[in-house]
Amino acid sequence: MQLRDDQIERYSRQLILPKVGGKGQRKLLAAKVLVIGAGGLGSPCALYLAAAGVGRIGIVDSDRVELNNLQRQILHSTTTVGRSKVESARLRMNDLNGDVEVVPYEIRLTSENILNLIKDYDLVIDGSDNFPTRYLVNDACVMTSKPLFHGGILKFDGQVMTILPAEGPCYRCLFPAPPPPGSVPSCQQAGILGAVAGVIGTMQANEVIKYIMGIGNLLVGRIMIFDALNSSFRQVKIPRNADCPVCGDRPTITELIDYELFCSIAEGTQ
Amino acid sequence: MYDRATDKLAPGARGDILHYAVGFLQHIQELYASMDSSFNFPLQEKITQKSETRVNELDLRGTPCPINYVKTKLVLEELEFGAILAVLLDEGEPIVNVPRSLKEDGHEISGIEDKQGFYRVVVKNGGGKK
Numbered sequence: 001m002q003l004r005d006d007q008i009e010r011y012s013r014q015l016i017l018p019k020v021g022g023k024g025q026r027k028l029l030a031a032k033v034l035v036i037g038a039g040g041l042g043s044p045c046a047l048y049l050a051a052a053g054v055g056r057i058g059i060v061d062s063d064r065v066e067l068n069n070l071q072r073q074i075l076h077s078t079t080t081v082g083r084s085k086v087e088s089a090r091l092r093m094n095d096l097n098g099d100v101e102v103v104p105y106e107i108r109l110t111s112e113n114i115l116n117l118i119k120d121y122d123l124v125i126d127g128s129d130n131f132p133t134r135y136l137v138n139d140a141c142v143m144t145s146k147p148l149f150h151g152g153i154l155k156f157d158g159q160v161m162t163i164l165p166a167e168g169p170c171y172r173c174l175f176p177a178p179p180p181p182g183s184v185p186s187c188q189q190a191g192i193l194g195a196v197a198g199v200i201g202t203m204q205a206n207e208v209i210k211y212i213m214g215i216g217n218l219l220v221g222r223i224m225i226f227d228a229l230n231s232s233f234r235q236v237k238i239p240r241n242a243d244c245p246v247c248g249d250r251p252t253i254t255e256l257i258d259y260e261l262f263c264s265i266a267e268g269t270q
Numbered sequence: 271m272y273d274r275a276t277d278k279l280a281p282g283a284r285g286d287i288l289h290y291a292v293g294f295l296q297h298i299q300e301l302y303a304s305m306d307s308s309f310n311f312p313l314q315e316k317i318t319q320k321s322e323t324r325v326n327e328l329d330l331r332g333t334p335c336p337i338n339y340v341k342t343k344l345v346l347e348e349l350e351f352g353a354i355l356a357v358l359l360d361e362g363e364p365i366v367n368v369p370r371s372l373k374e375d376g377h378e379i380s381g382i383e384d385k386q387g388f389y390r391v392v393v394k395n396g397g398g399k400k
């Protein structure tokens with residue numbers, strides 16, 4: 001696959017880099033990545049991946065664009081308020097880079113559809129805004145050995161971690177089970193600074209690009225925590241948990257769980 | 271005759287002349303090799319394309335920085351370690367920047383020839399296919 005003249009021009013600033021070059025660019029153009037959520041994290045992440053020339057980007061979201069999203073979800077714009085987020089995302093990404101094939105999935109992820117969805121992709125990026133999806137994505141990726149790029153944000157804080165199943169810890173090694181419903185506020189309730197989403201989503205994109213090109217050191221076995229008010233990053237080493245319910249030596253979770261159903265029942269009975 | 275003409279020159283200048291002669295010979299060979307079955311020469315553009323892939327000459331006259339460097343780098347990536355690539359570069363910014371960047375990448379500049387208005391830079395591939 002020879003790069004066209006317009007591609008050489010478009011990607012020139014990364015082709016120049018010693019560890020990228022034509023080889024790295026061709027890897028990016030051949031890569032297939034799935035972004036879960038076209039929101040605060042998915043927006044900067046998907047935009048940078050599209051800009052870098054990742055060949056196929058699937059994007060999953062069942063919501064429509066709302067005015068209050070625009071403060072941080074930079075994939076969308078005032079003119080796409082009311083439209084489906086994945087369609088709004090596709091328009092913006094194709095406008096940015098026609099090399100990229102954007103595949104929109106206007107669905108809600110469940111234990112029924114997730115395996116079929118992720119099987120066509122090289123890796124998964126978690127930009128979800130809720131625990132049921134986060135655990136579902138983690139378990140599905142561990143069970144199918146898909147690299148997973150986790151990001152999470154709340155208020156003025158964020159965290160990033162790269163999960164390579166069997167090579168390093170997964171999300172459950174750190175947090176074995178979701179918190180009880182209602183114990184942790186969502187961004188909807190607690191708020192989030194848009195630029196914090198930008199920092200974390202961009203770090204996820206950076207990890208993905210490095211993984212695709214096979215360069216640098218990934219956030220495997222360590223979590224990066226960002227404190228926006230103090231403008232500081234902190235790294236915490238995380239060992240793989242031998243007792244992890246999903247990736248441990250004797251896993252107790254062998255089937256996917258739809259926590260949402262579980263949570264809503266729990267909420268209903270409280 | 272050749273010996274007598276070059277005996278009076280400094281060793282460096284002699285090398286330059288020899289280098290030029292070899293380059294000239296290569297160029298003529300390229301031209302002949304590029305003729306079609308009715309002994310017609312192809313259009314200029316086609317020659318350039320052929321020489322990029324077959325005899326490793328890259329004509330980057332008219333290509334601005336940094337695209338000239340990027341294109342050189344992309345071609346070198348596909349060549350074997352130690353392979354020779356000749357690059358035609360404009361005077362000014364290109365001849366100042368491109369050889370320097372190539373050296374930083376670990377390639378060897380084995381000759382720079384002033385062709386009056388442009389330069390022919392000979393690069394020995396320090397990277398290449400892995």
